[in-house]
Amino acid sequence: MIPHFNEAEQAVHYPPDRRAAVVIQPYMLWLVGAVLVGAVGLAWGHYLVLGLPADPSRAFGPGSSAGTPGFPWWANLSHWVNFFFLALIIRSGLSILMDHPRLYWNNSCAPTTEWVRFTPVIVPTDRRWTAKEDARYISPLLGLPGYRHTIGIARAWHFLTVPFFVLNGVVFAALLFTTDHWRRLVPTTWQVLPDAWRVFVHYATFHMPLEPNGFYHYNALQQVSYFSVIFVLAPLAMLTGMAMSPALETRFPWFPKLFGNRQSARSLHFLVTIAYAVFLVIHVSMIAATGLVRNMNHITLGTDDPGSRLGLALGGGIVLVTVAFAGLAHWLSWHRPRALQTMHAAVNGPLWRASLNQLTPRASYRREDITPYFWSNGTMPTAPEWQQLAANHFTDYKLKIGGLVEHPVELSLAELKGLGLEQNITMHHCIQGWSGIAEWGGIPIQKIVDLVRPHASVTTVVFHSFGEGLYGGPYYDTNTLENCLKPQAILAWEMNYEPLPLDYGAPLRLRVENQLGYKMVKWISRIDFVETHQTVGMGYGGKNEDEEYFDLLANT
Ligand SMILES: Nc1nc2c(c(=O)[nH]1)N[C@H]1C(S)=C(S)[C@@H](COP(=O)(O)O)O[C@H]1N2
Ligand SMILES: [Mo]
Numbered sequence: 001m002i003p004h005f006n007e008a009e010q011a012v013h014y015p016p017d018r019r020a021a022v023v024i025q026p027y028m029l030w031l032v033g034a035v036l037v038g039a040v041g042l043a044w045g046h047y048l049v050l051g052l053p054a055d056p057s058r059a060f061g062p063g064s065s066a067g068t069p070g071f072p073w074w075a076n077l078s079h080w081v082n083f084f085f086l087a088l089i090i091r092s093g094l095s096i097l098m099d100h101p102r103l104y105w106n107n108s109c110a111p112t113t114e115w116v117r118f119t120p121v122i123v124p125t126d127r128r129w130t131a132k133e134d135a136r137y138i139s140p141l142l143g144l145p146g147y148r149h150t151i152g153i154a155r156a157w158h159f160l161t162v163p164f165f166v167l168n169g170v171v172f173a174a175l176l177f178t179t180d181h182w183r184r185l186v187p188t189t190w191q192v193l194p195d196a197w198r199v200f201v202h203y204a205t206f207h208m209p210l211e212p213n214g215f216y217h218y219n220a221l222q223q224v225s226y227f228s229v230i231f232v233l234a235p236l237a238m239l240t241g242m243a244m245s246p247a248l249e250t251r252f253p254w255f256p257k258l259f260g261n262r263q264s265a266r267s268l269h270f271l272v273t274i275a276y277a278v279f280l281v282i283h284v285s286m287i288a289a290t291g292l293v294r295n296m297n298h299i300t301l302g303t304d305d306p307g308s309r310l311g312l313a314l315g316g317g318i319v320l321v322t323v324a325f326a327g328l329a330h331w332l333s334w335h336r337p338r339a340l341q342t343m344h345a346a347v348n349g350p351l352w353r354a355s356l357n358q359l360t361p362r363a364s365y366r367r368e369d370i371t372p373y374f375w376s377n378g379t380m381p382t383a384p385e386w387q388q389l390a391a392n393h394f395t396d397y398k399l400k401i402g403g404l405v406e407h408p409v410e411l412s413l414a415e416l417k418g419l420g421l422e423q424n425i426t427m428h429h430c431i432q433g434w435s436g437i438a439e440w441g442g443i444p445i446q447k448i449v450d451l452v453r454p455h456a457s458v459t460t461v462v463f464h465s466f467g468e469g470l471y472g473g474p475y476y477d478t479n480t481l482e483n484c485l486k487p488q489a490i491l492a493w494e495m496n497y498e499p500l501p502l503d504y505g506a507p508l509r510l511r512v513e514n515q516l517g518y519k520m521v522k523w524i525s526r527i528d529f530v531e532t533h534q535t536v537g538m539g540y541g542g543k544n545e546d547e548e549y550f551d552l553l554a555n556t
Contacts, residue, residue, distance in 0.1 A: 004334035008471045013147040018137040021120035028115050043204035056198035057210045057219050067183035069216045071302040075181065078172040079299055080318050085165040087322050088144065088157055088329065090273055095143035095154035100433035101136040103270055104263040107427065109434040110373035115267070128503055131375045131432050132470065144326065145333035149470075151431060152549030153333045156344040159556075162241075163347060169234055184217060185227055195220030211290050215304040222286075229279055233272055240269040245556035246429035247352075247514040250488070251359035253427075262427065262435050341540070341549040349553060356555035361488045361513040365425040365437050370496060374428070374436035376503045378475065379468050381523050386466035394507035399491075403462070403528035406453040413493060413507055419443050419451070423497075424488045430517040431550065440511045441494030445484040448491070454481065454529040462528040462536050463510050463521035469543040477521050477542035478533040479512050480553075488513045491524065516554035518544045 002014055046053065097103075101118035102111070111123035119136045123129050132149065140146030145153050176182045199221035202209040212219055218226065242248055243256040243265035259265035287295045297303050297311035300318075305311075332340060381387070389397050394413055402408035423441040445461070461484050465475040483489065489512045493500050500506045505522025512519055519542070530536065538546035545552055 012149050012470065013137075015137065015148060018148075019120050020118070020137075022116065022118055023120075024116045025114075039200075040204050043201045046201045047205040052205070052207060053198035053201055055210050056195045056202075057212045067180035070304065071215075071298055072175075072179070072181060073302055074175050075172070076300055076302050078168050080315075081168045082165070082172075083318070084322050084325070085161045085168065086276065087326070088161040089165055090276065091142065091144035091326070092154045092157035092161070093270075093273060095138060095146055096151055096158060097270060097433070098138040098143060099135045099149060099151040099154075100131060100430070101134070102434075103267045105260060105267060106371075107261045107263055107369075107435050107437055108371035108373045109263060109375060109436060110371075113373075128376060128380070130379075131377045131430060131434055135432065140330055144329055146330075149548075150333070152544070153337050153340055155431075155551070156337075156340040156549060157329065157333075159348050160340070160344045163351070166238065169230075172230075185223065185230065187220075187223055187227060192220050192224060196224045208289075213304070214290075214295060215298050225279065225283075229276070233275055233279075237269065237272045240265040240272065242556070244269070244429065244433075245356060246427075246516055247356035247359050247555035249427055249429065250361040250363045250513045253363035253365075262429070266433055337549050341545075341551075345552060348551075352553055352555045357483070357514065357553060359514065361426075361486055363426060363513070364488075365427065367425065367439070369437050370425060370439060371437045374438055374504075375430065375434045377430065377432075377517065378522055379470070380503060381466035382468070383466050386523060386525075390502060390506065397507045399508060399524065400526040401448060401452050401528075402526070403530050404455040404458050405529050406455070407451065409452055416443055416491070416493065416508075419447050421494075422488075422490055423494070424490070424511070424513070426488060426511065426513050428517055428520075431554065439494070439496050440490060440492040441497070442490040442492035442508070442511070445489045445491060448527070449481075449485065452529070457531050458529045460530050460533045462530055462533070463524055464526040464528070465521050466523040466525045469547060471547055473543070475521065475523075475543045476537060477519050477544070478530075478536060478552075479510075479515065479519055481529070483512050483514060486512070486514060514555060516551075516556075518542070518550060519554050 002010060005013060098118060102109070102114035103116050104114050106113055118138075119134070121134065121136075123134070135149040135151075137148040138146050143150075143154070144157050176185065199209050199219050203221075209219060214222070217223075240259055243259055244262060249256050249262060256262040256265050259268055287299075291306070293309055293312050294304065294306045296315045297305050297308060300311035300315045303311070397413055398410040399412075399416065400408075400410050420443055421441055422444050423439055425437065425439045428436045428438065458481055460478050461481055462476060462478050467475045469475045479489075490510075491508050492511050493506075493508055495501060495504050500509060505524070508524040509522040510520045510524065528536075533539070533541040533552065537543065540546045541552035542550070544550040
């Protein structure tokens with residue numbers, strides 16, 4: 001037994017099957033292999049046929065000395081701040097990834113269409129297999145917090161650190177371009193590309209090019225690499241991250257399409273991580289190979305002193321602090337998860353409320369876009385009451401609507417259907433990472449609100465389920481009344497023009513398209529209008545919010 005787990009947590013987070021596997025589709029291996037072998041092969045061709053190219057470092061004559069020599073203190077600081085936050089972002093990102101350990105290029109996310117899976121599991125076809133069951137264990141040495149299905153806390157870390165990472169980048173870029181230091185980083189001539197190639201031919205054929213002193217200028221390949229990491233990878237990470245947001249997709253469906261679709265955006269988001277990791281390995285090796293002591297003085301102290309080891313000691317210290325912080329983060333994740341959830345909400349809650357949550361859902365897909373596969377989530381209700389209802393095809397079902405309303409009602413499915421039908425074809429965004437497009441038919445919540453007339457003090461709508469949560473106990477979730485009144489917010493009894501199937505939430509489920517999937521309660525038994533979510537359950541806004549530290553507001 002791991003000390004910080006109780007028995008239920010142990011079963012979920014530390015299951016007996018912790019096998020790890022990475023299965024990559026052969027076409028992706030061929031693709032990556034072809035690019036690598038192609039590039040190195042071309043370099044060898046160049047070398048063997050034309051000889052080693054002229055030393056490209058000469059292209060940087062004294063006249064091209066880029067801006068003020070050396071590194072200002074703010075560049076040194078933001079370099080290490082970036083390192084610190086990126087470590088947290090990447091490690092928490094890996095934990096998030098393992099909650100749905102499959103990456104695709106298509107929105108349907110059908111198992112076997114993934115280009116890579118980080119699980120040995122082949123999804124069974126002879127029984128229901130939920131996305132939550134599919135989550136995999138990742139060692140806490142790699143992931144933050146690691147283990148299995150810890151996505152709530154992993155997201156708290158991810159989203160708590162992202163604003164600092166972005167802020168650091170923005171301040172760095174602002175200072176870079178208001179001084180002349182941008183000149184060393186931003187190529188100003190296309191000549192940099194053939195020059196970078198010539199440097200590459202040197203490295204690829206095991207020749208060290210003449211190193212220009214990085215204190216004054218970079219070699220061409222180095223410049224292109226640094227430029228790309230800062231001005232291509234980082235923005236790509238941010239944009240592909242944003243492309244996964246339901247609130248953004250439902251308002252601007254073209255946005256994820258910039259990257260193909262939501263799943264290719266997710267795949268690219270991961271590949272950016274890989275690119276960062278590859279860069280880190282090469283970067284650190286080159287720093288070490290070209291004068292570790294001197295280079296560390298450059299980037300840590302901003303001095304060009306080959307004699308002092310202070311930069312090395314300080315830089316090493318920062319790496320140690322980053323590692324030590326990983327230990328602290330691990331402790332916080334298990335002993336103060338509620339504080340992390342609260343801190344994340346304090347930082348990002350107002351931010352999301354003021355931006356993403358303001359967007360009005362409008363995306364509507366075509367019938368042809370409906371995906372052939374749609375993952376299922378949640379534990380099927382075992383309550384005899386629901387099973388009885390299901391046996392009678394829900395003819396005896398009565399949806400109870402009450403709480404702070406003038407006119408509480410109980411409505412049968414037939415009565416609900418009598419109120420009208422709205423059909424939307426929308427994209428579903430599960431917090432775990434998968435998506436799917438389906439048609440949902442049902443009654444706008446607006447119509448329910450008109451019928452029951454909530455009191456002026458109502459801010460929140462509580463949706464109770466016949467089903468149970470991951471650790472047992474009734475599943476419920478809340479949405480703000482504001483979000484329930486937005487377009488496309490419906491109580492659905494129809495999926496893809498058929499009666500809602502049992503495992504997708506029959507007789508009734510919620511659709512609130514600017515939110516993640518877990519806010520959309522299935523197997524709805526009762527709806528309450530209340531003043532605040534704080535008086536329901538443990539008071540954090542839903543079963544997942546209470547027990548798995550998910551977000552109260554799920555715009556991204
Ligand atoms: N009652 C209940 N509703 C639930 C859940 C659950 O576990 N129990 N899971 C939620 C999650 S995490 C998602 S992604 C969606 C999944 O909907 P689907 O099964 O139709 O794909 O249902 C949501 N509604
Ligand atoms: Mo989900």
